[in-house]
Amino acid sequence: MSRLLVRATGALLVALWMGSAFANEATPTLADPVAAKREVELAAQLRCLVCQNQSIAESNAPLAADLRKQLREQIEAGRTDAQIVEYMTARYGDFVLYKPPFKPETLVLWFGPAILLVIGGFVLARTLRARRVAAATNLSAQDHERAASLLAGAGKGAGKP
Amino acid sequence: MKRTLYFLVPLLAFIALTAFFLRGLSLDPREIPSPLIGKPAPAFQTPKLAAPGENVTNKDMLGQVWILNVWASWCVPCREEHPVWNKFMRDKPVTLVGLNYKDEDTNANRWLRDLGNPYTLSIADHDGRVGIDFGVYGVPETFVIDRTGVIRYKHIGAMTAAVLEQKIVPLLQELNKS
Numbered sequence: 001m002s003r004l005l006v007r008a009t010g011a012l013l014v015a016l017w018m019g020s021a022f023a024n025e026a027t028p029t030l031a032d033p034v035a036a037k038r039e040v041e042l043a044a045q046l047r048c049l050v051c052q053n054q055s056i057a058e059s060n061a062p063l064a065a066d067l068r069k070q071l072r073e074q075i076e077a078g079r080t081d082a083q084i085v086e087y088m089t090a091r092y093g094d095f096v097l098y099k100p101p102f103k104p105e106t107l108v109l110w111f112g113p114a115i116l117l118v119i120g121g122f123v124l125a126r127t128l129r130a131r132r133v134a135a136a137t138n139l140s141a142q143d144h145e146r147a148a149s150l151l152a153g154a155g156k157g158a159g160k161p
Numbered sequence: 162m163k164r165t166l167y168f169l170v171p172l173l174a175f176i177a178l179t180a181f182f183l184r185g186l187s188l189d190p191r192e193i194p195s196p197l198i199g200k201p202a203p204a205f206q207t208p209k210l211a212a213p214g215e216n217v218t219n220k221d222m223l224g225q226v227w228i229l230n231v232w233a234s235w236c237v238p239c240r241e242e243h244p245v246w247n248k249f250m251r252d253k254p255v256t257l258v259g260l261n262y263k264d265e266d267t268n269a270n271r272w273l274r275d276l277g278n279p280y281t282l283s284i285a286d287h288d289g290r291v292g293i294d295f296g297v298y299g300v301p302e303t304f305v306i307d308r309t310g311v312i313r314y315k316h317i318g319a320m321t322a323a324v325l326e327q328k329i330v331p332l333l334q335e336l337n338k339s
Contacts, residue, residue, distance in 0.1 A: 049298035052190065062263070063298055066289050091296040093196040 035075050042071050042081060046088055047096050055098065195296050195315045202229075202304070202312050203294035210261055210269055210283035217258075217284050219310060226336045227256040228329070229304040230280070230320070231292060234261075234268040236300040242319035243276050249325055250279035255333055259283040262292050262300050305329060307336045 030036040043057035050061035056068055067088070074084050088096045100106045139147075197203075206218045230246065232239040250257055259280035261269045266285060273283065286292050295304065305314040314332055316324055 049193065063289075066293060070293065090196060091293060092298065093193060093296070095193045 030072055030075065038081065039068070039071050039075055042075075042084060043068055045085075045098055047098055049092055049096065191299070192317050193298070195312075197296055197312050198315055200312060201310050202306050203291075205291045205294060207260070207284040207286055207291055210259070210266060210273075210285045213266065213285070217282065222256075222258070222306065223310050224308055225256055226308055226333060227258055227281075227306050229258050229260055229295070229306060231260045231262050231286075231295070231297050231300050231302045231304075233264045233300050234272040235264065236262075238319040239301045240276075242301055242321070243279075245320050245322055245325065246279035247277045248322070250281075253281070254330075256281045260291060260295075261285045262297065263287065263289045303329075305332055305336070 030039055040057060044055050046056045046067065048054045048056045048059035048061055048064040048067075050063050051059050054064075056064040056071075070087075071084060074087065079087075085097070089101075094101055094106075100109055102110060202219055204219050206216050209215045209217055232243075246257065257280050259282070261283060263286065269283070269285065273280070289297075295302075299317065301319055303316040303320055304312050307313050313336065314328065316328070
């Protein structure tokens with residue numbers, strides 16, 4: 001019984017040790033927690049060009065691994081976030097950025113939805129106003145009388161369950 | 162009249178939208194425009210594939226129009242484009258530099274021995290750093306570089322005879338003239 005316990009404990013320890021060995025491989029190698037956090041944040045902002053709907057933080061593509069390595073090296077070399085992003089866009093273009101930069105070519109991208117919303121609101125307001133005006137003016141004297149009599153009739157009916 | 166126009170607006174908007182969607186169907190999202198076109202090729206210093214002790218730098222290539230082809234023995238489309246290069250380079254119309262990307266030298270050399278070697282010069286990028294500097298994200302990729310070392314054209318994916326004929330050859334003629 002005690003032998004079994006020893007074996008089980010041993011197996012557990014081996015499993016734990018292996019688990020931590022693999023975990024070490026997956027985590028950033030930067031020792032400084034602030035730098036490591038920066039690496040993860042930067043990697044999450046950059047698009048992997050091989051699997052385009054993943055960031056280089058998420059992607060398992062070899063290129064993403066290489067670019068993460070680049071991030072680490074540049075952070076260790078003391079480069080700022082802006083410098084590192086500049087390094088990436090100089091090579092891969094604005095496409096690597098999940099958040100597009102603000103510049104003349106991207107004005108439509110940034111303001112397009114707002115402009116469409118304003119146009120939509122304008123059209124909606126106009127349509128509603130036109131409808132209200134039409135409803136107000138299209139009633140003839142006869143219609144008014146009929147409406148009044150209907151209302152009066154409804155008034156008589158009121159009070160009954 | 163005004164009323165008819167009013168009803169035409171959604172129809173026209175729909176047609177415009179459809180036109181955009183149709184255009185989108187024929188675009189390849191994998192082809193990302195390179196910011197490097199029209200800019201000087203990045204500096205590099207890499208060992209020769211045949212002689213690992215000797216280095217080649219970007220400065221060695223100045224003064225001639227050349228093509229950089231990024232390839233690897235593990236890359237399937239590279240195998241597809243290889244005969245295209247072999248055929249194109251039969252008469253040696255241009256300096257073709259092969260950048261062997263993230264590969265084992267032995268595998269690369271075996272590939273060139275078995276499948277033919279179209280390259281004027283082969284260089285090795287073992288850790289993929291030169292590839293990153295050139296903005297390579299998928300092999301094969303091909304760059305046309307002019308005499309002053311400026312990248313003039315980039316082709317992503319396997320090279321085809323059609324692209325060589327329609328794009329590369331006229332560009333080489335133009336660059337060699339000037």
